[in-house]
Amino acid sequence: MAVYTEVPDDALIAFVESYGLGEVTAFKGIAEGVENSNFYLATQTGQYILTLYEKRVARGDLPFFVGLVEHLAGRGVRCPVPVHDKAGQAIRELCGRPAAIFTFLDGMSVRRPQARHCEQVGRTLGALHLAGAGFGLERPNALGLGGWAPLFAQFEDQSDGIAPGLGDLISRELEFLHRAWPGDLPSGVIHADLFPDNIFFRRDEVSGVIDFYFACNDAFGYDIAICLNAWCFEQDHSFNITKGQALFRGYQAVRRLGDAERAAMPVLARGAALRFLLTRGYDWLNTSSDALVQPKDPLEYARRLRFHQSIDQASGFGLIQ
Amino acid sequence: MAVYTEVPDDALIAFVESYGLGEVTAFKGIAEGVENSNFYLATQTGQYILTLYEKRVARGDLPFFVGLVEHLAGRGVRCPVPVHDKAGQAIRELCGRPAAIFTFLDGMSVRRPQARHCEQVGRTLGALHLAGAGFGLERPNALGLGGWAPLFAQFEDQSDGIAPGLGDLISRELEFLHRAWPGDLPSGVIHADLFPDNIFFRRDEVSGVIDFYFACNDAFGYDIAICLNAWCFEQDHSFNITKGQALFRGYQAVRRLGDAERAAMPVLARGAALRFLLTRGYDWLNTSSDALVQPKDPLEYARRLRFHQSIDQASGFGLIQ
Numbered sequence: 001m002a003v004y005t006e007v008p009d010d011a012l013i014a015f016v017e018s019y020g021l022g023e024v025t026a027f028k029g030i031a032e033g034v035e036n037s038n039f040y041l042a043t044q045t046g047q048y049i050l051t052l053y054e055k056r057v058a059r060g061d062l063p064f065f066v067g068l069v070e071h072l073a074g075r076g077v078r079c080p081v082p083v084h085d086k087a088g089q090a091i092r093e094l095c096g097r098p099a100a101i102f103t104f105l106d107g108m109s110v111r112r113p114q115a116r117h118c119e120q121v122g123r124t125l126g127a128l129h130l131a132g133a134g135f136g137l138e139r140p141n142a143l144g145l146g147g148w149a150p151l152f153a154q155f156e157d158q159s160d161g162i163a164p165g166l167g168d169l170i171s172r173e174l175e176f177l178h179r180a181w182p183g184d185l186p187s188g189v190i191h192a193d194l195f196p197d198n199i200f201f202r203r204d205e206v207s208g209v210i211d212f213y214f215a216c217n218d219a220f221g222y223d224i225a226i227c228l229n230a231w232c233f234e235q236d237h238s239f240n241i242t243k244g245q246a247l248f249r250g251y252q253a254v255r256r257l258g259d260a261e262r263a264a265m266p267v268l269a270r271g272a273a274l275r276f277l278l279t280r281g282y283d284w285l286n287t288s289s290d291a292l293v294q295p296k297d298p299l300e301y302a303r304r305l306r307f308h309q310s311i312d313q314a315s316g317f318g319l320i321q
Numbered sequence: 322m323a324v325y326t327e328v329p330d331d332a333l334i335a336f337v338e339s340y341g342l343g344e345v346t347a348f349k350g351i352a353e354g355v356e357n358s359n360f361y362l363a364t365q366t367g368q369y370i371l372t373l374y375e376k377r378v379a380r381g382d383l384p385f386f387v388g389l390v391e392h393l394a395g396r397g398v399r400c401p402v403p404v405h406d407k408a409g410q411a412i413r414e415l416c417g418r419p420a421a422i423f424t425f426l427d428g429m430s431v432r433r434p435q436a437r438h439c440e441q442v443g444r445t446l447g448a449l450h451l452a453g454a455g456f457g458l459e460r461p462n463a464l465g466l467g468g469w470a471p472l473f474a475q476f477e478d479q480s481d482g483i484a485p486g487l488g489d490l491i492s493r494e495l496e497f498l499h500r501a502w503p504g505d506l507p508s509g510v511i512h513a514d515l516f517p518d519n520i521f522f523r524r525d526e527v528s529g530v531i532d533f534y535f536a537c538n539d540a541f542g543y544d545i546a547i548c549l550n551a552w553c554f555e556q557d558h559s560f561n562i563t564k565g566q567a568l569f570r571g572y573q574a575v576r577r578l579g580d581a582e583r584a585a586m587p588v589l590a591r592g593a594a595l596r597f598l599l600t601r602g603y604d605w606l607n608t609s610s611d612a613l614v615q616p617k618d619p620l621e622y623a624r625r626l627r628f629h630q631s632i633d634q635a636s637g638f639g640l641i642q
Contacts, residue, residue, distance in 0.1 A: 008432035009522075025523065027429045028361060031350030040349060040361055042427075106363075108348045111329035202346065 005037045005052050005095050012041075012050075015094050019085045019101060021045045035213050037097075040104075047104035049080060052097040057213055059098055062091050064139045065212050066100060068132075068189060075131035077124075078208035080105050107200030107207030115246040118231050120206045121199060122250025125191070125227060128209065129220045129255055132189030141192065141216040143275055145181050149174055151278045155285050162284055163299055170277065173305060177271050182219070182264040190223035191215055195230040221261040224251060225268035228317055229276065229304050237303045244318025257319070265314035273308055277301035326358045326373050326416050333362075333371075336415050340406045340422060342366045356534050358418075361425075368425035370401060373418040378534055380419055383412050385460045386533050387421060389453075389510060396452035398445075399529035401426050428521030428528030436567040439552050441527045442520060443571025446512070446548060449530065450541045450576055453510030462513065462537040464596055466502050470495055472599045476606050483602055484620055491598065494626060498592050503540070503585040511544035512536055516551040542582040545572060546589035549638055550597065550625050558624045565639025578640070586635035594629055598622035 009027075016024050022044030030038050030049075037052040053062065066082050070090075073081045080102035082090035092099050110117050141147070152159075152170055159167035191198070193214040200207045224247070232243040251257070280298035287295040311317060330348075337345050343365030351359050351370075358373040374383065387403050391411075394402045401423035403411035413420050431438050462468070473480075473491055480488035512519070514535040521528045545568070553564040572578070601619035608616040632638060 006432075009429050010433065012429075023524065024429060025427045026425070029352030030361065031352060040351065104347070106346045108330055108333075108345060111327075112331065203344065 004054050005097060007039065007050075007052070007095055011095060015092070015099070016041070016043060016101075018087075018092075019083055021048070021083070021101075032210075041101065048083065049102045049104055050094075050099065051102060052094060052099045054097065057098075061139060061213075062098055062100075064137045065215065066090050067137055068135060068212055068215055069102075071135045072128065072131050077128050077131045078105070078206070079212070080208070080210060105200055105208040105210060107202045109197050109199060110201055111196065112235075113196055113231050113243070115240075115243045116204055117201065118227075118243040119246040119250035120201070120204070121194065121227055121231055122224075122247040122252075123254050124199065124206045124209060124250075125194060125223060126251040126254030128191060129188055129223065135189055139216045141190075141218040143192070143214065143279065144216070144218055144222075145177065145271065148177070148271075148274060148278055151282060155282050158285050159281060162281055163302065166281070166299075166302060169302060169305070170274070170281075173270065173274050173309075177267065177274065180267045181271065182221075182260065182267060185219040185221050185261055185264060186258060187217060187219045189215060190218050190220060192218065192223060192226060194223065194227050219261075219264075219268070220255070221257070221264055222268050222272060224248075224257075225265065225272040226275075228269055229272050229301070232317070233300075233304060237300065237307075239304075239307055239317070241316075241318045245320060246318075248314075248317070248319045262314045262319060265317060265319065266308060266311045269308040269311070269317065270305060273301050273305035277305060325375050326418060328360065328371075328373070328416055332416060336413070336420070337362070337364060337422075339408075339413075340404055342369070342404070342422075353531075362422065369404065370423045370425055371415075371420065372423060373415060373420045375418065378419075382460060382534075383419055383421075385458045386536065387411050388458055389456060389533055389536055390423075392456045393449065393452050398449050398452045399426070399527070400533070401529070401531060426521055426529040426531060428523045430518050430520060431522055432517065433556075434517055434552050434564070436561075436564045437525055438522065439548075439564040440567040440571035441522070441525070442515065442548055442552055443545075443568040443573075444575050445520065445527045445530060445571075446515060446544060447572040447575030449512060450509055450544065456510055460537045462511075462539040464513070464535065464600065465537070465539055465543075466498065466592065469498070469592075469595060469599055472603060476603050479606050480602060483605055484623065487602070487620075487623060490623060490626070491595070491602075494591065494595055494630075498588065498595065501588050502592065503581065503588060506540035506542050506582055506585060507579060508538060508540045510536060511539050511541060513539065513544060513547060515544065515548050540582075540585075540589070541576070542578070542585055542589050543593060545569075545578075546586065546593040547596075549590055550593050550622070553638070554621075554625060558621065558628075560625075560628055560638070562637075562639045566641060567639075569635075569638070569640045583635045583640060586638060586640060587629060587632045590629040590632070590638065591626060594622050594626035598626060 024043050026042040028040045030040050032038050035056045039050040041048040041050045069079050069081050083101040084090050198211045232240050277298050280296050283295040284298050345364050347363035349361045351361050353359050356377045360371040362369040362371045390400045390402050404422040405411050519532045553561050598619050601617050604616040605619050
């Protein structure tokens, strides 16, 4: 939610010229995307988003991210796609950073999703999972099961400073998940961060998906579990099963879940809650109170985790058939 | 350079509906305007900027700011103007803050102005001064001569912490300015903050002026002096007299300076440098190192001030005739 790099007008004009996009008519830093600097860019040929990749995004991952959105867009998923310069390059450099110009995606994110939005999210996620098939690159999930214990080790000794007992909750959960995690679920490319910020709507219809910078190869069911956490809890932290039903209904209208995925859903939901509890916990302890991006409350995800611990089958989340 | 208030989609949609601007097609917080939260807003009818006024802008000043841009635009100055809602109101409320929707201004600011830009700035400033005539509201300059000593009093005892001797430089300068300040120069509405950030260009032509939130009634020559400080110094803090010449040439092509204004220019330039030295000095000491908006270096203006102290007539800034 910030602009980390300032782009001088002369550097921008030369950069845009190399794409043949015509004269720059407007250019503004925008508060979107936690990992990168993003700019609204208008030229005589249209509207675009210019992204400068800051250090949290590994340069070596860019071909995956940029190639993925092109692959998905070619298979009907609406998402921003990179514009190629006159020499055919999509990933360039600007102000010492990797940079790309993307097509502009209309729409806006919903702040308080309703069940009708959750159904749309389910459909969109299902379509995304199917469309990822055949994409030639792979990216392991650095924030999957294997990444959680090392991440926790970085702040375990301070975790009770966030809330008493939090360290114990996480340690026990890690033990459980390493024991119970399903190893052979249907997998492919997942978005892995499909929060309300990252889906745009127009008139209650999804207009597109943004921010694929956590996308990776992992179990499809885990991506659904992330959405259960991100879309189906209320402000008061209660789980809204109507929203869960809508999410599964939408998803299954596009891709039907298998028995193993259904059975695994409670474990996947716990893992997804733990993943966000861990990254938020780490950020909470490692962000000064005045920083450019305010850290999000990790305890929301401790509460979600405790809820999931009480669920022993997918019907508890609203998966009816 | 920040968004301080989050606007939920449902609140935004209801707000835009009351203007009859059609469906919202895009909405993004933008990093523009230090004092307010600004958003890029696109609807079926066009592109706009939504501004939410945060506490640094006094509610009572809004009729002046909003009325002024309408007055100026009606007299040929290109600037964003407020859109009126269906009931005819330009100043509304959104998320508990005063809010207004403005027309979108094409163009972008220049980071490293050349003499040709300075000439355009001079013309634009002259036109703005003429166009302000007849505007019915007045706003005293809170950051004019009378405001400097009280502002300095708030950090005088810490000023040498910024740089040794700074407190002495400012104290002596305040004494000088209170003695030497000219009292009867041609006056009217001035922009009072016409830095490169606040003028947009397209192909080296000014496309418009933004951010009138320091505008007030004061001497026109003082507004020129602010521009000398803001536009005519190089990165290495040297004064570029070619740029000064261009600024005056542009200004005088539109509004000719009188003898009293010419004679006063060295004093006005010192006052303008002190004004930014004081506000930056205050912000420097009162902004934590991690804040959303990084404070600007006050010492740039101590150097400008020392340069101006060496000049005893306007020709030293490039005013030839």
